[in-house]
Amino acid sequence: MLMTTSNDHSGNQFDEEYYSSDSYTNYLQEHDQTAEREVIAPLLSAISPEEDWTFLDVGCAMGGTLIALKRRGYSCKGTEISPYCLKHSPVKKDMVHGTSTNIPFDDNSFDVVLNCGVFEYLTCQEAMQSIDELIRVAKRYVSLWVFSPNSDDWSQQENPDIHRMADTQKLTYEDYKKRIEQNGATIKTFFRIEDTPSRTAPEWHFLIAKT
Numbered sequence: 527m528l529m530t531t532s533n534d535h536s537g538n539q540f541d542e543e544y545y546s547s548d549s550y551t552n553y554l555q556e557h558d559q560t561a562e563r564e565v566i567a568p569l570l571s572a573i574s575p576e577e578d579w580t581f582l583d584v585g586c587a588m589g590g591t592l593i594a595l596k597r598r599g600y601s602c603k604g605t606e607i608s609p610y611c612l613k614h615s616p617v618k619k620d621m622v623h624g625t626s627t628n629i630p631f632d633d634n635s636f637d638v639v640l641n642c643g644v645f646e647y648l649t650c651q652e653a654m655q656s657i658d659e660l661i662r663v664a665k666r667y668v669s670l671w672v673f674s675p676n677s678d679d680w681s682q683q684e685n686p687d688i689h690r691m692a693d694t695q696k697l698t699y700e701d702y703k704k705r706i707e708q709n710g711a712t713i714k715t716f717f718r719i720e721d722t723p724s725r726t727a728p729e730w731h732f733l734i735a736k737t
């Protein structure tokens with residue numbers, strides 16, 4: 527199977543078939559439980575948010591994270607490029623079209639901004655622009671989860687996905703750190719695959735604090 531060599535920004539590739547096959551076989555049935563267990567519960571225990579904090583998930587797919595946050599009473603929104611997700615998500619009224627390189631919100635709009643499992647579809651240049659954008663729209667924290675360079679998940683045998691690119695596999699911890707700090711932010715915590723119990727989510731977890 528060949529990897530995609532350029533990012534198709536139409537989002538049409540992230541369709542019902544994509545969300546029903548390979549590692550996403552049960553995604554449409556389980557996305558809210560998975561987001562609750564793997565993303566939201568660990569994030570909230572790390573940041574202990576106040577009741578009035580607001581959240582944005584950039585590349586939120588079917589919006590499982592939004593469902594988990596709304597269940598707790600938090601105000602939240604998501605962005606997506608996938609027409610399928612924007613049309614069929616159970617929380618589509620809380621979602622807008624927007625790429626991670628051009629997030630359609632003002633500076634400091636949300637207390638916490640999430641981005642999980644999106645960078646593997648971007649070029650390195652787009653990933654760096656996305657870091658600028660994620661930090662720009664955040665007031666306090668950015669939770670950024672990416673595949674680590676050595677992750678098995680890059681392998682088309684281990685984790686088949688013809689739309690994933692190989693470009694951001696080149697990015698090192700130092701590349702991320704430098705770009706984060708150029709934006710006046712700092713890495714508050716960093717988890718690598720060795721420290722992370724789940725093997726189903728991207729393996730480098732940056733919790734970025736805006737200073």
Ligand SMILES: C[S@@+](CC[C@H](N)C(=O)[O-])C[C@H]1O[C@@H](n2cnc3c(N)ncnc32)[C@H](O)[C@@H]1O
Binds near residue numbers: 607
């Ligand atoms: C592997 S899924 C991850 C979905 C979700 N964040 C999660 O962790 O389950 C990748 C998602 O990123 C979205 N995506 C891809 N390129 C994007 C971009 N440039 N900006 C925003 N979202 C993008 C896709 O539409 C897709 O829903």
